[in-house]
Amino acid sequence: MTEWTPDASEYLEGYLNQVSALARNQGDDAEEIVSGLRDHVAHEVGFTTGVPVNIDTLFEVLAAIGTPEQVASSETPLGSLSQPVAPAASAGYAAPPPLPPSSAPPPQRVIVKHRSWAGCAVASLIFVVVAIVLVSITATIAAIALPNLLRVRELARLAACVQNEKQMGLELFIYANKHEGLYPSLSNQAGRLMFSSNLYPEFLSDTSVLVCPSDKNAPTVKSDEEFVDDHAYYYLSHAITSEVEGLA
Amino acid sequence: MNAQSAGIDFGNWTTQVRKGLLELCIVNLLARGELYGYDLVKKLARVKGLVITEGTIYPLLSRLRKTGLLKTRLEESPSGPARKYYSLTRQGYQDRARLNAYWNELNLGVSGLVEESEGNDD
Incomplete structure (x- = not known):
């Protein structure tokens, strides 16, 4: 079983949750898709024990897998291919995908107005x-x-x-x-x-x-x-x- | 600068060409025998010019299973979680034959046209 650092684990779960939500909205079998992705990620990082996989490694793997929006693309099975593919991605560039939204609400911005x-x-x-x-x-x-x-x-x-x-x-x-x-x-x-x-x-x-x-x-x-x-x-x-x- | 002077949008054109080919590739890969999901994705990723985003294959596999072209089975793995293997159904084999026939016909026609055109250039 793959071991993850806490931040990598949290990031992966957020990513999969986002894919699941998008897939469910499109009427897909979210559980099957998430199961496949989880398995895919585990294969990519290798089933190592004792050394937790960090978030940088996870970013590299997810860059090849695609963003949640790409993965759960709608309408046609190949809908995701309608999005331009960055040349760097096909060349193995490990640009981290955007961080999936956390379950916790984003911190509110406090605007302090100074009176004259x-x-x-x-x-x-x-x-x-x-x-x-x-x-x-x-x-x-x-x-x-x-x-x-x-x-x-x-x-x-x-x-x-x-x-x-x-x-x-x-x-x-x-x-x-x-x-x-x-x-x-x-x-x-x-x-x-x-x-x-x-x-x-x-x-x-x-x-x-x-x-x-x-x-x-x-x-x-x-x-x-x-x-x-x-x-x-x-x-x-x-x-x-x-x-x-x-x-x- | 207008669209004509910018030339063809190559990225969009290749995307349109690739549309539909992924299913053709999957059914042909699976026609040789069942494949583990991860292996299937990796084999597709190696198809020259297909340029897939690996994660997009899993929803596609799920949809093909739901439409009856594919079936799955789970097998215990000593190195990790149980593995899901995909294979073609009878319907999958029939559709593969139709897809291949169309593809061969299209490929033949288009290739002949391209070769003829390039021959004229020489």
Whole structure:
């Protein structure tokens, strides 16, 4: 069996594949033709072992055999003879036939276009202008929308505050109804004018109503008892002018 | 320069003459007995003036086999892959006789004309 160098083997297979494809297109028995050619090539290079046949030797052999197009010539059996025969070929010139196409696609040519300095500057300028415009639009929309949003939230807090006061008033009325029309007694300590301890928890179950949500100085939430002691004042602050002076 | 002043296209003319002769050569080579494909190609390549491209013989042999003029058989070879031997069928022998008859007649007529023409030149 003939041994080939890898490149020679690859070239021969490509050559035979091309012949096979052309022969098949013409309705010929591609397998028989390729088998004959393979055998012919092996005879030409000799059935040697140990020394692989290189591609130069293969080129010489294929030059005598002909290109795949010549071998698989169409229409008449002698169609290939209609092609001019180079004198050198008949004289044993070993011009290599054209390399059959490889199974792998040819590498794509990458065309790199270089932009001019002016082109780069213009592109950068356009990018910067577009970026500025976008940032400006975003900032304008935010400036318009944010105050409105804050105002809406504050209005909601105030509404909740009014609702809390209503609730407190209702609880005071309920207390008075149960205590012969008397309201809860107040503390006589300045700054701690409390009556909420008299309401909690029987009449005042939800201590959060004691704080106006709009109050920025509202303390953090504690237990209900502490909350009642410390923050009933905030509710009463609506009715007093000063922590020191007591009731207005 | 026009075509008339360039003279005859010798390459094209010889190609036209050779057309068809290859089949004649093959059937006559095989009439002596079966031949291994490679040997057949090498014998054809030695025919003077035929000027073949060796690879073109294999498609031709395949077509002649398909048309029924040739038959093949495989024989194991100690030095390589199995060898394919070609030989003429009955139809091949009959067609060979017709081809040879025509060729002999044509050859005779054309040779006589050429000899007559060359004799006049002397």
